[in-house]
Amino acid sequence: MKDIRSPMIVVTLGPTSMDETVLRKLSQRKISFVRINLSHTPIESLESTVSFIRSHCSIPLMLDTEGSQVRTGVLTEPKSVTENQEVVLSTQEFVESGGVPLRPNNVLGVLTEGDLVSLDFDSVLLRVDSVSGKDGEKKVRSTVLSGGTIQSNKAVTVFDQNFQMPSLSHKDVKALEIAQEIGIKNFCLSFVDSPEDVREFRKYHPDAFVLSKIETSMAIENLEEIIEISDGVLIDRGDLSRQVPLERIPFAQKYVINKANQASKPVLVATNFLDTMMESRSASRAETNDIVNTLLDGATGLVLAAETAIGQYPVETVSFLVGMCDEVVRFKRSGENSDLAKGDVLPKAYDTNYITSPALGCGLIAPHGGFLVDQRWKGDIPEGLPSLELSANEAMDVEQIALGGYSPLRGFMGKGDLDSVLRTYKLENGHTWPLPILLRRSGQNVPTGRVVLTFDHKPFGVMEIEDTYDTDWQMAGELLFGTRSSDHPGLRTFLGSGETALSGPVWLTDRIAREGKRYELKAAETRQVFAARGWSRIVGFHTRNAPHRAHEHVMTRAIELTGSDGVLIHPAVGTKKSGDFSSAAIIEGYRGLLKVSEITSKALFSTFSTYSRYAGPREALFTALCRQNYGCTHFIVGRDHTGVGNFYSANGARELFEKNPQVEIQPVFFEEVKYSKSKKSYGYDVVDGDALEISGTEVREIVHNGERPPEWYMRPEVADPILLLGEKAFVGDG
Template sequence: MDVMNPPIEQPMQQTVATTAAPSELKILCTLGPASMDPRTIQRLEQSGATLFRINLSHTEPADLPRLIKIIRSATDVPICLDTEGAQIRTGRFVDGQITLRDHALVKVHKKRVPADDKNFNFYPPESVEMLVPGDFVRLDFNSALAQVVSCDDEAVVMRVLQGGPVGQNKAVVIERDLSLPPLTAKDVKALAIGRDLGITHFALSFANKGEDVLEIRTHVGNDAFVISKIESRGGVQNLEEIASHSDALLIDRGDLSRQVPIELLPQAQKSLIKRGNAANTPVYVATNLLESMVSSSTPTRAEVNDIHNTLADGADGLVLAAETAIGQYPIRCASMISKVIRGYQQDGLTAKGFYPEDAISLLVEPHGGRLVHREASDSDRSTIEHLTHVAIREKDLMDCEQFAYGTYSPLTGFMGRETLESVLDTYRLPNGEVWTLPLLLQIDADKVRNVSAGDRIVLTDESGRVHSLLDVTEMYRYDLDSLAARMYGTTNRDHPGVAQLTGRSDLFVAGHVTLVEPLASPHRHYLLSPVQTRFIFTQLGWSQVVGFHTRNPTHRG
């Protein structure tokens, strides 16, 4: 039996199948002050972003050409313009935020005024005309609650029932359905600019019915990719109709939570995703996926569970908003989403003899799919004194360590004849994995006179110090001149590789290596195994690493 194929072929197939899947799920990243620069945009793309979103609620149309140019200078990932849509928002405040006091009377003016905690505006301006006495008005994600008490030609007077801080450009919810146009004048202007600049992806906020989607298509064309956002009662009720005219749906849990009781939001999400799936329309989910990472470098356990469960519900994509637009850690947020997706998509099973797949790493996967890990257990150690001990060269012991630590993944030990022939002929292992270098163990016949395939032996250094265990799978002879010619293209003994190969035994021993005790070294604390380097790179949030071969002394400075 060949040393290579039996232990590694199945794990490799399993891992390759699972790690290829993240590209199927979409990651939408909103760009803003924290991320609107080429370097960050490139890192977001490397971290898995598949669509970059510009929120028109916080962007002026005149700024679009400049912003689009910045994005395109860094990436070819598509850009999506997300409209303001049929929503009422607070206007601008002199100090950026006000605090409404319980029982205070405040005026919402129809014409623009210098805004403070007594007098302010709503946007769009015509929305004020729709208010009538008795209307309940919630401001800034339920921070404050007021009731309309009177209306005149200049303003609407409201009594504050529950005070609280209110920010500018924040959502306002009227506790009855109002018929607002699906696009604001600002949206229409921005969409025209976007189309002129070649933008093909658009998001319709507060899609309430199928006609709203048809309306945005009159501005962006039937060839555009339209994402309809489900964030209102109308959107929930008319989802199938909206889906029939849309390329994708987006469940915005933030705005939806103002019309669906928050305690019912989880089941609403499950229901909406299920309906979207049934309509064969991709469904994305947004809001508070990683809210804590706006100011923290790591997410909460609840957030990670929420993302996993959202994917399990059937979501086709995830949307980062404040996390990447204004948060302190936009790249880490995108990386975390990718990591959770990768963790969700793999089965989590671990084969004996391999490091567990690092579900949170965005690094390229180990060669062959999994990182080999073969270190002796207590049970292995207990048998050592009863086994045959064979002293081998320090170079071969160093190879043993590389097998055990996974440096040579997916190899688990010295090559048998079949693997050797495959590498020499095709530069591949028998299972198809690229491998160009034979790794062989030459042992003098008299040292293994009583050893045969199926035996376990102990490998030691010349002093007899135990280093590794070798489960012998094959012992074979090979003509050294023929092997040298195939490996090095020459049989000339002046070639150091040829001299080393032909100066030793023609008996080769193949088998799986298990490390007992590494070689002593005063520099051991500088030696990092593959799993250690991958751990460090992952902790640093790196997704791309350049390797440098420090073979020559001048490269080691």
């Protein structure tokens, strides 16, 4: 099988990304290197800059040499010029008012009358009119042919002049000495013209990993020799476009990529991939096409430069690029037998269903199993099909299966999957799955074939019943719940569900109306919201209770501990046992919370249409996998998560996650949260004499008695709207 790897991503650091929080978040993204650009880093601050980065970021550093190049000097302020205006060029030492300094000083001695000089990627174009003065004090008078703004430290190109400059500046040499001392081993070598430039670099750092930057016409001419002596190459499309016509840059890129691929060397591409995201959380369509086509051409990595150095949204930009790279990898892996070079643009495994399927969200974790199931029925339902009435819980299962919440399931389980899940916590195809998702019936008249699914006698779906089977349900129940006790509510329900199971795929024709439906987002929709917000690390919070203070503490701490962008508050609103908070109470409680809580800006609230099985550790893992489908990277697991009574050990969920390390979503474990009377804060290590316990059961009892819990227990903004519901705040006996 062809080895299809994720592309390398190099992120350039600068003013907006040299921040503790940003660096920590970048550490948690799939980044290969963070890059320090010596052209914009004073040599005096290099060591302190590296120390700061390393103290907050674990990603390997890459140092980009500035190279010996012509640049503008230091201007007191940007200078705007118009056509036919005179501009005087000089050295920094002898710059006159209104003049423009160039460095190094000897460049002025090379200029002659009639030369064309470009400043900063053709933003200003000058014609040399005269050169006067002796060496070191030369002044060049020029005329503006194309106006614009001249700024400090910008690249300068002199057309049709071939003057040799050393490959390393004095600053570079000093930086390489410092790099040796502090252990930097990865470099980008700027303005490489020939293999001799690489050999010169290796004299200072023979063991370094070096990417030679292809950004001059000489580098194109000596490309094969440069590739051979380098560890890889990096195409800098910006600087290259100062010497190669802009309209030919796409062809130059393809040429360099092809040569590097032939030599089996890494080839990265830089410049202008996501400039739109410097001021926006969204990329342009042209940029997404550029990224995809660059990678399909054979580039093994991409570099973000100004986007993350000075852009407003460095983390969101990286997350988007990671997502685009992941999408290209999925595309390639789906068509490993296709030959893109021969025009097989769409691999056989991809068709219109892929193109129109729900987006996974750029930068978001893949759904469990690698794809988001979408089984909405297309077209009319054939007439004359038999119907099968489902319960509320069964109908919710159908919705979750069809809309991707239970991905990779496509229907109710067959006997092989049931046995595998109960004994190995896996489906027959090897995907981790801890809970049976079953449809069972009693009696002799069990339907087969295609049926219309109804709820409350209204059609809402279709099922293809492929098989019916019986099994030892008593044994299955014991394996599932770990007990034979009739006191276990989950086991009682399981054993009373019917002796015959029906298996096969399901499709959804209509959503089912239920209380609070407007708050329910599908898996594809939460992913859409996360992508719109620029989130890529999300904590999932599962609950069947109204929010109290311990919940707030746990969510806040989970965001901090994981470096997440936010939390998906995702309470289950399906069938509950008598005395539980009703769905209305949970919804009203969270509505109140999100009007006043500090986590509001980092929270997305959506109800989760499922029900408690009371399956303890198995259900903890199940609810985590479901949240992965909704786009979460992390999942909060409390003590005795989804347990009941004393049937499960407090650490059972932790132990099950540890036995299944292949699960992608990461659990965040929490012990019991207590309130410190003296500190007026929440935590786990509160001493007994100072601790007040927070119990969901006690909260329900207080509210059920018509009282408002103490403010340290539950916010009044949460309690008051629940109290207004009266008896509707709780599930009744019926």
